[in-house]
Amino acid sequence: MRHFLKPTFRWAVLIGVLLLAAATMMAAKRDSDAKKAGPADQKTAQADPSQYVGSDTCKGCHDEAGKSIEAGPHFRIGTSKKIRGEEVHGCESCHGAGAAHVEGGGDKSKIFNFKGVKPEEITKRCMTCHESSPEQRDFMRSTHNENGVTCTTCHSVHHSTREYQLVKAQTPLCFSCHAEQKADFQKPFRHRVDEGLIQCGDCHNAHGTTVGRQLRATADQNFVCFKCHTDKRGPFFYEHEPVKVEGCSYCHTPHGSTNPRLLNVARINSLCLQCHTNMGGRNAAGSTNPGTGSIHQQNRYNQSCIICHSNIHGSNTSSLLFQP
């Protein structure tokens, strides 16, 4: 507390707050100006065909933007009349019919501008074409969409030359918001994301899924972990029921951990004994949580339950999940 009372520190805090307030007011004014210049009429992508002026007209003023589209995967909207059965109109596929904009001498309020609109309006624009993709069809119900994260938060069709036109490489892009996960991946035990072996998108679908945490699943609706850790997938004759019912994250921290094998606690026994007590416990699946019995003297040997119960994810030969 004495530190807070020092005059120098007090002045530093005061100046910091004032600078922050000034910056906020300046930014707010800039927002206000932008809003005044914003689109008065947010046209949808569907319009009277006579209102389309064609991409060549657009490029007359927006040459650089046109070139960037031609260099990227969206060049198709300029070379095809229909994509997946839907009409496309070059630049106007996304920005809406441009006749009024042209007639207005480039009046920004007469055409759809992706800056300064609600995130979901941007999403709807993009989803007009991308809704049918298996990867993106759940975006409207995704956690990202609910939190105001829209397509242009991560993608830039005019300025990015990266794969999927991401504004950054995938891993740093995700970390720019998910700083907590960035910290996880620098822990001593972690999935090799920083090393480039896997990416966030291997386990999560940023565009949403039907299960929590936007997690992917195997084709048969099993946990995504089993895609790589196939030998844990089963089915086994002797299942360790919580593995199947609760999932991997009940024992493991998937991103990174200070504990070996990404476990939630530092010692195996401290994890197992929480359920496997001698209280005569019975789990919801009806079978008993086997207690530690009288032979498992915790202060003697049994340093780690999995030395003997090494087939902890399931076994075909041992009901006690022994090796083997």
Place this chain on the structure above:
Amino acid sequence: MANTNQNSPRPLLPGRESLDGSRRMNRKALVFLAVLALVLPSLAAAQDDDTETKGSVWGRYQVRQSIEFGGRITESSGNQQMYDTLVNLQSGPRLLGQELSMRSMDRSGGLFDNLYLSSFGLGGDPNDVVRLRIEKNKLYNFVGLYRRDQNFFDYNLFANPLNSIYPASPLTANPGYVNSPHMQETTRNMGDFNLTLFPQSAIRFRLGYSRNDDQGNLFSTLESPAGFGTVNDFRMRSDRYAFGVDVRPFKRTTISFDQFFTHNKVDNSDSLSGNAFPVAGNSALGLVNLGYPYAAAPYNLPATTCFVTNGLIGSTSCTGTYSWGFSDNIRTDIPTSQLSLQSNYFRKLDITASGSYSDANMSASNISLPQRGGAGTASWLSGTANAERITGNADLGLTYHISKAWKVSNQFRWLNWHDPASLSTTTDSCLSTAASSNLTTPFALGKTNQACLIPSSILSTLAGPAGTLANPAAAGTIQTGASSLTFLGERTYSNTTKLGWDPTRKFNAYIGYRYERLELDNKGTPDVSALIGKPAVTLPNVTINATGVVTNGTTQQAAVAMSPLVAKVNEHTALGGVVFRPISAWRINADVELLSADLCTGCGLPLGNSSFNTLAFTNISPRHEQRYRAGTTYKFPKWVTLNASVHIIESRNDYGAANTGNATTAAFQSGDTTAYGNQSHLRTYTVGFSLDPSRRLGMDVGWTYQDQKILANTCMVLNPLLVATPVIPAVSLSCYQQSGDLPVLLNYAEDTNTAYINLRFKPVKRVTLNAGYELTSSSGYNNWQRMDAGNQLFQVSTYTTVNPGSAVFTGTAGSGTVGGLGLGPNPLVPAGSLDTNWHKLYAGLTYDVRKGLALKGLWSYYDYNEKDVENAFFLLPRDFHTNTATISLKYSF
């Protein structure tokens, strides 16, 4: 610290040679590379300063390529196994990176319009990746990915059976070992290949193939009562084929059908490892400490000539196991069909729906477990196991846009899977007349005077001292058959409804409610076993169908009923979230999930006892959970980004307090002050900022603090010989119908600070400097406390170490005092990960020698440091310090 590999009972692994010799060589090489790095820039000073390459034109393609070739030198001291577990970057030449980009300039290429190929890590790094992307406008789109992951893991992190403890009070401990006979070294090769045909047409096709191949060796030990080392030759391969078609029958509507087929193949082959535990019977080894005290009751103590007091194997005429092996072949086929619908046909209504069906079949054949233990004993288990996993799944998502600002969405999900399984095994046991030192249990069933039924082909593999199994034909033999059935199933119904409000781009919010019902069905027969003798008779013909109904055929025993045990869990979750953007540069978001589960029906203690229906699925499944998340990002000016977030998870399953004082079950005593049940929290706080004012300068700084806490009630049995007062309670306590067990509280805490700083600086056009530092520091405790008194189980004030003088022991005798922090009930468990510092530093220089040619140098430092005081005394710390230097040339053309 010095390399302690000499303590390891297994030889050094190939490529992990002693560090002493290579260190001198590496230092010379480091000096050479440093000089090279200083000289090359000056030599190139007069070169062209244009560092960008525009590639070249091949026909209709614009082509750009780059290749980065170099080498790495690693110098490490300390625990090599730990370094390999965490980093595993070794010395040697590497193809550090490669890129090829071909782009058709007029979109009229021959076979393709765009091709992109890249790779890194080839030549020996533990992680290699190759990516290939090819597309031809309207015809196809192909994405290929190959990954290789070398996975080294030293199981010493969890336990080391060489750490031994003497059954004496006060506690006497041996010096610890750094290395253990537990280790994994596997390599996983993964390939994913996906092809989309006619991507822009109303009907498009998708083809996919994925392969996952994991192979290597797993070193472990088998115990009880003796121990010996084993090695598992592990081979796993998974092949997945996918075919899909998307049809667009109406506007804004797509129907997809996907067919997947996955074939998994696992082959296990276990045997005694070449550097197995030194078991008695090998006269060359003499007195050997296996690290385990012999087992207490219910095992019968073996002959005292095998196990002398203090847990030492001291006789050369006795053994735990002479031969042991295990093998099986597991094959799993998983065909899955899926039908999906996505539609925006109705302007205000978005629809997504999908359904899938899968019937996985697992067959474990050729199960073979031959072993020979004790004097004149042999057994062979053989059999087959089969299991199915039948899965049905459906989900339906609807979003109705009420107005521009309001929408309501509903997501329904149904999942139904069940695993019926069967197992049939036969165990043949043969024993000699000298059965007094048997170490295995089947003989408790008795013996008959039959010939040994173990096939000679198996028997011949069971090596052992000559003459021990003197006369198999005259020896006792026994055959046991077992047939079992199990059934596990789950039905989940989940419905989430949300109301969203999006009035302005500065604000949006939602509230919602999720209901989830979980029905679990677990049925099974007890093992239907029969003492068969010879000749064998038919085993009970018991079958189980997909819904868990048992059919009994002609059986030797009475029909075994399968009692359906169905448990039901209902969960209710309130949802809410808000996003606030006071200005475009500032974004604040927060959301909350509040879960509450009904009392689990069918989860009582015991089953059906309503007064104890307070458990969730498991003790650690929370019946109450709150999740709070909030984050903010502020950008001003554009090159300054500030961010902060808070993520809090609070969970509890308070069966402990509910059961306190119940005399019937007495899981907890009246007056227990720490009857928590199971409570935990995980709280994470993050702040960070980044500066990116120009291409010449950048900085990235962040700090995360994570606070984890667990309070869990449990019961355990302790050996009174090994614990000092006041551990054994003066007043006898008991857990549920288990007199003698001690009700205890796990009081676990782990605090982790993670920080990083990365700097990038380009002082002149040709030179780029970057440097960074990452720190992860953890601390905490793993205390086990008596529930009534609250004091710790393991409060040892003094202890002494011993040095028996065996060649196995290299430590120094001594004594000391230790506190209770982090000890837990067993002080021999390595606790290092609970109290560590993990540092990573790097500094790099990139010098653009001339157009398209860059010289790169990178120095990295890794430091793992275990801070735990007791661990440093009882067990040697597994610290390491490693420098790596990487020099490379990148040529772009």
